[in-house]
Amino acid sequence: MSIRTKLALLITLVVTIVLSLNISAYYYSTKRDMQENARQQMLDIASQISASVQSSQEFRQHMEDSMAEKIRLVAIAAMQKLDPRADNVTNEQLVQLSEELGVEGITLWQRLRDGDVVVRKSSSPEEIGMSSRSWSYWFTAFNELFDRRNVLTVTEGERSQHFWSGPINFASSDPSRIYKWGNYYDGTTDYIINPFVNGTSVLGFEEKSGTNAVIRTILSSNPDILEITGIDPEFFGKPIIWKRKQGQLIQNLDVRPVPFGTYELKSEANDVLNVMNSIEQGSLVSSNETVTMTGPDGKTTKKKIMKSFLPIHRDKTYVVSVSFDRSSIDDALRRQLTVHSSISLVLIVGTLIASYIVSGFLVQTLNRIVHKVNEISAGKFGSTVVVKSKDELGMLASRVNLMSGNLQQYTDQIKDHAEELRSMKEYLESFVGNTSDAIHVTDLQGVVLTVNKAFEAMFGWQASDLGGQRLDNVPEGLEAEAADIEARVLRGEPVADYETVRLGKDGQPIDLSVTVSGIRDQHGAIISIATISRNITARKQTEEVIRRSEKLSIVGQLAAGVAHEIRNPLTTLHGFVQLMKHKPLSSAHIDLMISELDRINFIVSEFLVLSKPQVSRFRPADLKEIVSDLLLLLDSQANMSNVQFRTSFPEAPIPQLICEPIQLKQVLLNILKNAMEAMEGGGVIRIELLHEEGESLTVKVTDEGCGIAPEELHRLCEPFFTKKSTGNGLGLMVSQQIISNHKGTITFRSELGVGTSVEVRLPLGGQQ
Numbered sequence: 037m038s039i040r041t042k043l044a045l046l047i048t049l050v051v052t053i054v055l056s057l058n059i060s061a062y063y064y065s066t067k068r069d070m071q072e073n074a075r076q077q078m079l080d081i082a083s084q085i086s087a088s089v090q091s092s093q094e095f096r097q098h099m100e101d102s103m104a105e106k107i108r109l110v111a112i113a114a115m116q117k118l119d120p121r122a123d124n125v126t127n128e129q130l131v132q133l134s135e136e137l138g139v140e141g142i143t144l145w146q147r148l149r150d151g152d153v154v155v156r157k158s159s160s161p162e163e164i165g166m167s168s169r170s171w172s173y174w175f176t177a178f179n180e181l182f183d184r185r186n187v188l189t190v191t192e193g194e195r196s197q198h199f200w201s202g203p204i205n206f207a208s209s210d211p212s213r214i215y216k217w218g219n220y221y222d223g224t225t226d227y228i229i230n231p232f233v234n235g236t237s238v239l240g241f242e243e244k245s246g247t248n249a250v251i252r253t254i255l256s257s258n259p260d261i262l263e264i265t266g267i268d269p270e271f272f273g274k275p276i277i278w279k280r281k282q283g284q285l286i287q288n289l290d291v292r293p294v295p296f297g298t299y300e301l302k303s304e305a306n307d308v309l310n311v312m313n314s315i316e317q318g319s320l321v322s323s324n325e326t327v328t329m330t331g332p333d334g335k336t337t338k339k340k341i342m343k344s345f346l347p348i349h350r351d352k353t354y355v356v357s358v359s360f361d362r363s364s365i366d367d368a369l370r371r372q373l374t375v376h377s378s379i380s381l382v383l384i385v386g387t388l389i390a391s392y393i394v395s396g397f398l399v400q401t402l403n404r405i406v407h408k409v410n411e412i413s414a415g416k417f418g419s420t421v422v423v424k425s426k427d428e429l430g431m432l433a434s435r436v437n438l439m440s441g442n443l444q445q446y447t448d449q450i451k452d453h454a455e456e457l458r459s460m461k462e463y464l465e466s467f468v469g470n471t472s473d474a475i476h477v478t479d480l481q482g483v484v485l486t487v488n489k490a491f492e493a494m495f496g497w498q499a500s501d502l503g504g505q506r507l508d509n510v511p512e513g514l515e516a517e518a519a520d521i522e523a524r525v526l527r528g529e530p531v532a533d534y535e536t537v538r539l540g541k542d543g544q545p546i547d548l549s550v551t552v553s554g555i556r557d558q559h560g561a562i563i564s565i566a567t568i569s570r571n572i573t574a575r576k577q578t579e580e581v582i583r584r585s586e587k588l589s590i591v592g593q594l595a596a597g598v599a600h601e602i603r604n605p606l607t608t609l610h611g612f613v614q615l616m617k618h619k620p621l622s623s624a625h626i627d628l629m630i631s632e633l634d635r636i637n638f639i640v641s642e643f644l645v646l647s648k649p650q651v652s653r654f655r656p657a658d659l660k661e662i663v664s665d666l667l668l669l670l671d672s673q674a675n676m677s678n679v680q681f682r683t684s685f686p687e688a689p690i691p692q693l694i695c696e697p698i699q700l701k702q703v704l705l706n707i708l709k710n711a712m713e714a715m716e717g718g719g720v721i722r723i724e725l726l727h728e729e730g731e732s733l734t735v736k737v738t739d740e741g742c743g744i745a746p747e748e749l750h751r752l753c754e755p756f757f758t759k760k761s762t763g764n765g766l767g768l769m770v771s772q773q774i775i776s777n778h779k780g781t782i783t784f785r786s787e788l789g790v791g792t793s794v795e796v797r798l799p800l801g802g803q804q
Contacts, residue, residue, distance in 0.1 A: 039402060044392035051387045055380040063373055070365045074260075075344060078358040079320055081254055082346035085264065085356050088250040099238050100216065104194040104201035107218030110137045110231040111199070120225040122146050122156040130159040137231070140215060145178060145228040153178040156227060174202055181221040181228055198222040204235035247296040260364045262341060265357040266296035269315060272355075273308035301327045301341060301359050311355045314345040321345045324362065339363070412440050474569040477555065480526075482506040485564060494571055496541030509539040525554050525565055535572065547573040656692040659700075659733050659798075660685055660725055666704055667723070670712075678718025683725075690727045691800055695778055700798075703771040703782075707737050707794050710767070714741025714792065732780075732800060738793040744786035752784055 114133055118125050122144050130142045141159035145168070148154060153175060155166045168175045177190045177200045187200035194201045201218040216235040221228040251264045272293040293299075303325050314321040322344045329339045340362040347355050420437045468475055474491035478484050484502040492498055495509065510518045514537065521531055531552040537545045549570045554562035667681050674681060711721050719740035726734040744752070753772040775782045779799050786792040 040392065040395045043395035044388060047391035047395075048384060048388040052380075052384050055383060059373065059376045059380060062376065063369060066372065067365065067369055070368065071342070074342060074360050074365065075320065075322055077258075078261075078322075078344040078360060079346065081258075081261065081264070081358050082320070082344070082348070082356040084254070085247065085250060085266070086346075086348040088247045092247045096238055100201075100204065101194055103216045103233055103235070103238075104199075104218055107139070107201055107216065107231050107233060108196065108199045108220060110139050110142075111218055111220035111229045113137060114142055114231060115220065115222075115225060115229050118225075118229070122225075122227040125157050127157055127159065127161060127164070130157060134159045134231075139231045139233050141232055143230040143232070145219070145230055146226060147178070147182050151179075153182075153228075177202070177219065178228060181219060185221065185223055204238055207232075251297050260361045261358060262339075262361050263299075263301050263357075263359040264297045265294055265299045265359075267299075267307075267311055267345075267355040267357055268293055268295050269311055269353060269355055272311060273304065295354070297357075301329065301339075301343075303327055303343075307343070307345075307357065310343065310345045311357075314355055315347050315353065318347060340366070409436060412436075412443060472570075474571075475566065476502075476507065476569075477564055477566045478507065479564050480562070491569070494540070494546065494569065495538075501541075511537055511539055511545060521550075521552055522565065525552050526562060528554070528562075538569070546571060547576045654694055654696055657695055657697045657700075658690075659693050659695075659735065660690060662697055662700055663704065663723060663725065663735065666701055666708065670705075670708060674712065674721075677712050677715075679712050679715060680718075680720050681723060682720055683723045685725045686727050688727075690725070690733065693733055693798055693800065695798065696774075699774045700778075703774050703796065704735065704737075706767045706771050707796070711737055711739035711741065711792070711794075714739050714743075716742075733798050735796045735798075736793060737796075738791060740791045743788040743790055744784070744792055745788060749784055749786055753782075 114137060117133060118129065125144060130144070134141050143158040143160070143163055144156050145153050146156040153168045155163045158164050168178055173190045173192055177187045177193075180187045180189065181198070181200060185198050187195045190200065193203050199218065199220045201216065204214060204216050207213045207215050214235045215232040216238075217230055217232040219228050219230050247266065254264065255261055274293070306323060306325060310321050310323055322342060324340070324342050326338055326340050328336050330336050342360045342362050344358050344360070345355050346358075347353055420440070468488045471488065472490055474488065474494040476484060476487040476491050483504060484507050487497070487499050487502060497507075517536060521534065524531055531550070534550050534552070536548055536550060538548055540546055549572045551568045553566055555564045555566055557563050663683070667683070671681075708721065708723075715721075721740075722736075722738045724734075724736040724738075726736065728734070753768045772782055775796060775798070781795075781797045783795040783797070784792065785795075
């Protein structure tokens with residue numbers, strides 16, 4: 037696409053965006069205004085209904101007060117004509133008296149011994165025997181009349197001296213009828229006299245001239261108002277209170293959740309919440325909802341509505357809900373949007389044509405610059421573009437000419453660098469391919485990416501065998517070690533010359549010294565892991581031979597002491613055997629013989645353990661017990677050399693050490709032998725066992741020998757370095773290797789003429 041076309045489209049796009057933003061701003065502002073107008077309209081309607089409710093309730097209250105007063109007068113007149121005892125009054129008398137006094141009927145209520153208040157006599161036979169125990173506040177009012185002659189706590193209905201009239205409601209004896217009852221009791225009779233009149237006139241007024249009539253008028257004059265609902269918060273959203281009257285379930289008029297209006301557009305959960313919010317806030321609360329409406333033909337449709345809830349406070353608190361049809365707002369907005377969109381479309385087309393013509397004059401100079409750039413892209417850097425104007429295009433032309441010269445220079449440099457990179461690549465490929473160390477690279481999931489020839493020769497796998505697969509050559513028991521190495525590399529820690537064991541393709545273990553490092557991308561993130569492995573199997577075998585030879589050398593040196601140590605108990609045993617020829621031995625003599633035999637068995641066992649080749653196996657061991665066993669083994673030789681052992685062990689229990697006990701005995705035996713040999717005239721060797729909480733155990737051996745010169749101290753662990761005429765200089769070297777395998781350290785401190793101190797520090801983690 038040419039710049040001319042792009043420029044025209046860009047200008048058109050800008051105009052389109054401006055027009056779209058204008059239309060959007062107009063749309064949303066108009067929508068907000070219309071919704072606000074709708075809310076104001078609903079607020080006005082709610083206020084109108086509030087006034088209607090007030091006037092309707094005042095007129096209804098006036099009517100009920102008049103009816104209650106009439107009933108009270110009827111009750112007083114009837115009481116004067118009836119016997120004060122209910123047993124002496126007949127139902128026929130009540131029928132005749134009702135006709136005379138102009139009421140629907142008269143009922144006599146009497147309280148029984150069990151506290152229930154029941155109908156004793158009535159002009160309506162179906163009411164006789166009817167109980168009021170389950171009638172809520174009616175039952176309370178009856179009892180207060182009987183007890184106090186007046187109703188004090190019941191707030192429903194109308195009350196006066198000796199009289200209480202309940203709200204208009206359905207008759208329990210005939211649920212199809214609606215009555216207004218009055219109850220009179222002044223203590224002169226044994227019953228409450230209860231005249232009642234027809235109450236449908238009050239409800240008829242409400243339906244024709246009251247709040248419902250006002251609601252119908254509002255709905256007929258406002259087609260966008262779909263429904264108006266009067267809500268009683270005391271009962272709304274709660275289980276409906278049903279009363280069973282003559283086998284029918286009836287909802288009394290005074291416990292209805294919707295006392296006026298209709299409630300067809302239901303979203304009960306949201307409506308309950310909005311009713312509560314409107315009462316708490318004391319103001320209009322609105323919400324947008326989608327409800328299901330059923331048409332006259334029975335079909336259901338989804339309708340978007342806006343519901344507003346406004347609390348009104350009269351004799352009690354009501355909430356007026358007005359449901360507004362949101363589609364009327366959407367239709368009006370849609371019409372306005374169509375008009376604005378049509379006008380904008382005409383403007384956009386005109387802008388596109390005009391901008392295309394104007395942009396043709398602007399790109400002529402740019403075309404010459406483009407031609408020059410095409411030549412540069414083809415590798416022709418010699419020519420220049422000439423533009424005399426001083427505007428941005430002239431500056432662009434001069435920069436293109438400068439770029440042409442720089443590109444010529446950079447191209448030459450890139451060729452030189454490419455040659456250097458090629459030579460370096462060949463050198464690295466030669467180095468990796470011909471080194472004797474095995475090299476392999478894996479990704480972060482362990483999948484092998486590349487291996488060199490030395491890897492194939494050392495482990496037995498070919499590169500084609502491992503392509504895209506994980507290298508599974510970690511021996512059982514070393515998985516945690518391998519995971520730790522990988523974690524250290526991923527944290528950026530160096531792992532160099534780490535001695536471990538891996539398996540070859542044939543499953544045989546190979547002793548290795550590995551160096552592991554991460555390969556990073558241009559952002560410094562590790563993307564793969566390179567491992568260089570060196571086979572140290574031969575070196576390990578040589579070290580094992582040296583260690584065994586040194587151990588045998590020490591064993592040979594111990595032989596004389598062991599023989600002397602065994603000779604003493606054997607002499608004792610020989611004497612007791614001679615004694616047995618002449619007389620039986622006592623139990624004390626036998627116990628002594630057994631003790632001497634146990635001593636011989638322990639010394640021989642320790643001697644065999646030290647001299648016998650052992651398979652290296654790390655396990656938990658008590659370091660204090662290892663030191664004690666060695667001191668017992670060396671006790672005889674120490675006595676012969678006039679050497680005393682003084683120990684200092686912690687009183688508290690120390691944790692077990694993960695170690696190879698035989699190898700540690702070899703190390704400590706070598707150190708103690710050297711200490712004894714350094715004190716030709718005898719002396720004291722101090723052995724201390726120290727516990728650093730949670731970290732390590734330390735064995736410290738201090739002698740009183742001749743000491744070591746400072747210039748010789750650093751050579752103690754060198755192979756074949758010794759100052760003894762009978763030594764081979766391998767003992768401390770082997771000891772240092774054993775302690776290193778335990779991840780520990782061995783430290784020497786010495787002063788000529790004073791003595792030498794050797795500290796062996798072993799971590800509690802060991803090799804686990």
